[in-house]
Amino acid sequence: MSMMKVCMFIFPQITQRKSVLVAVLLISAALFAVKLTPTIHVVDATPDLDTIIPVEFGEWKQIADPFTQVGLTTGGNDLASQLYDKIVMRTYANNSGDRVMLAIAYAREQKQDIKIHRPEVCYVAQGFQLLNKTNNTINMSAAKPIKALRLLVSNQNRYETVSYWVRIGDDYPAGGMSARLKILRDGLKGKVLDGVLVRASTAISDPASAVTAYEKQENFLRELLLSLPKSQKTILAAT
Numbered sequence: 001m002s003m004m005k006v007c008m009f010i011f012p013q014i015t016q017r018k019s020v021l022v023a024v025l026l027i028s029a030a031l032f033a034v035k036l037t038p039t040i041h042v043v044d045a046t047p048d049l050d051t052i053i054p055v056e057f058g059e060w061k062q063i064a065d066p067f068t069q070v071g072l073t074t075g076g077n078d079l080a081s082q083l084y085d086k087i088v089m090r091t092y093a094n095n096s097g098d099r100v101m102l103a104i105a106y107a108r109e110q111k112q113d114i115k116i117h118r119p120e121v122c123y124v125a126q127g128f129q130l131l132n133k134t135n136n137t138i139n140m141s142a143a144k145p146i147k148a149l150r151l152l153v154s155n156q157n158r159y160e161t162v163s164y165w166v167r168i169g170d171d172y173p174a175g176g177m178s179a180r181l182k183i184l185r186d187g188l189k190g191k192v193l194d195g196v197l198v199r200a201s202t203a204i205s206d207p208a209s210a211v212t213a214y215e216k217q218e219n220f221l222r223e224l225l226l227s228l229p230k231s232q233k234t235i236l237a238a239t
Contacts, residue, residue: 046085046108047235053088053104057227060220065091065101070160072105072197073117074125083107083117092220100220103199106235110168110183110195118176119164119199120151128153128160131207135174136163138218140225143237147172150214152207161213162201163221169193170238198236 055062069089073080080087084105093099107116120130132152137145151162165172166179169186173179186193200217204210225233233239 047106047232049086049088049104049106049235052228052232052235053090053102053224054227055090058223059094060092060100060223061094062090063093063099065099067091067101067203069101069103069201070119070123070126070128072103072122072199074122080105098216099202100217101201101203102220102224103197103201104236105197107195110179110193116166116168116179116195116197118166119162119197120149120153123151123153123160123162128155132210136214136218138163138165138221140222140237143225143233143239146237147174148218149174152210154207159204159207159210160201161204161210161217162199163214163217164197164199165237166195166197167236167238168195172238196236 069091071080072087072089073083085108086106088104089102091099091101105116110116120133124130130151130153132150134150136148136150138148139145146165148163148165151160151164153160153162168179168182169191171182173182183193198221200221202213202217204213225237228236230239
């Protein structure tokens, strides 16, 4: 059945001339939608984070940890498998006994309906209370400054400090709306952006020690990035 006949069937009161116009508009809209659909993947393949992220770097070494990290979504493992192509969750310690929990979640495609879940949302969804949230900049010697965030959360008598950033394409969106705009702008250019969440967290007993914990986390993340070759550094941070 032709598009014109379809239009006359759906709208029996319109004239043949008007049905032709409606058909043209429908076809144009369909072609425009196809043209606007992003098709150029910024990244060819999903990186193997298990291999790329070292188990030992600088003064840090991976250790076994009885604590289970807070999940990376608001809805459990099934949702995580839909949102992310690769996840790494580890705990590291240094010679001073400091511990940092690392979580990295990578997605090869960022879309309006499938985006990285931000830690403040995930923590609250899993029973934590968000006590504080502040913007922060992590300066890097060989890359542009990273726009990060600091969180302080609690669950009963447990406190956690969280330092994290979200990279989408070549930018660090500060929130959900800026992430949508970034995906839209690059999508109009035909690009399918990748994205990554890099999260470092530490359990603390006293909120007064939060600033010290943030600084240790951010130094940990700097050392992690410095340990990676340039080709792999871009997986975690924008250049």
